[in-house]
Amino acid sequence: MDALTDNWSGAGAPPTMTVREELREATRQRLLSAAEHIFERNGYSGTTVGDIATSANVSRATFYLHFTDKSDVLMTLMRANLTETPDYWHEVDEALVSGQRTELRASLGNTLNWYGQHSNMVRAVREALAANPQLAAQFEGSFAGFADEFSGYLSRVPRQERDRAHLRLQLLMIQLDQLAYRLVVLEQKGIDREVMLDEVTDIWLLTLPAGGAAQLNPGPELQPGMAITTEHKHRARARPSQPEPRLHGDHLGRDRRSGSPRPPVSS
Structure with a gap:
């Protein structure tokens, strides 16, 4: 029994x-x-x-x-909608690992679809965050969590570069969030969507430290950390010469010519 x-x-x-x-x-x-x-x-x-x-x-x-209160129910709704976003960032992560510019551009474009699907809710949330600083504080750190979804790319970045790569991912996602809000949610027509995607893709590739994919998958596609010529605006061909030092994160905080640490600025 x-x-x-x-x-x-x-x-x-x-x-x-x-x-x-x-x-x-x-x-x-x-x-x-x-x-x-x-x-x-x-x-x-x-x-x-x-x-x-x-x-x-x-x-x-x-x-x-x-x-x-009403802000509590709004945040509950928004958190439910945000559960979908890791899938979009995983797609971007896979594109960064592949080293293919066309894949990165397509995956960044797909993230805009989320804003289109939830445009009215995003608009309400932005309004609530502007009116309620305590509510805005709850969203602090959201993009740090999203950056954690890029485990594939980050695992290929040299260990000493990972914190910087993680921070830059956050900044790039914040930028994309602002652009998506204006172009998709508010439907502002000042910038063409396709032109914006071209530029954003190049910015991501310029800003992020090169991961393992850049060394393992050389070819005609532009790799993270590589310089962009005018031709890259239309054709993703990596330039054979050395990347310009000013475009590499290795030179942040260092003399542009010698690479030695900059002397402190006198007050």
């Missing part, structure tokens, strides 16, 4: 929810769905807790059993 009971109970299986827990979770999901619809329609400032509760067919008191 004990063995039969163990088989039916599913030893090691996750515990099932009680009826009360199921009802509570169903209410929470209804609130999230209602909030997402209203935020996308009205923006952050145009949405109230009462709007969300009414749309979900619950009382304000019930809302506060699940969320502290």
Whole structure:
């Protein structure tokens, strides 16, 4: 009998929810769905807790059993949307490892699709972050976490260069985030998307320290850390001469001609 009971109970299986827990979770999901619809329609400032509760067919008191305020529910929605982003960054990571400029450009272009899919929610979140400094503080470090997704590329960067490569990945993603917000979310027409992707791809290749792919996969494609000529704007051909020192991170903080440490600037 004990063995039969163990088989039916599913030893090691996750515990099932009680009826009360199921009802509570169903209410929470209804609130999230209602909030997402209203935020996308009205923006952050145009949405109230009462709007969300009414749309979900619950009382304000019930809302506060699940969320502290409207910013709490907005951040919950945004965190759920952000769970998709590692897949996009993994694709960029694979492109960096491959050393192929065309693959890098395509993967960076795919990240813009995420902004297109969540444009209304991104707009509401930006509005909320601008209005609430405490909320903005919760997002500090997000891009550091995203940079961790580039394990393939970072593992090929010399150990002494990895911290700098990790930081530069963060800065490049912040730049891409700002550009995507303006071009995709706000639909500003000042810069052509394809031209922007060409330039951003070149910036990534210029800025990141060269990883193992640059040595293991030489060829016509432009590699991280290599200099760009005018021809690279249209054709990714690596220049046979040595990269210009000013484009390499090795020369940051050093004399441009000799490579020796710069003397401190007198105050």
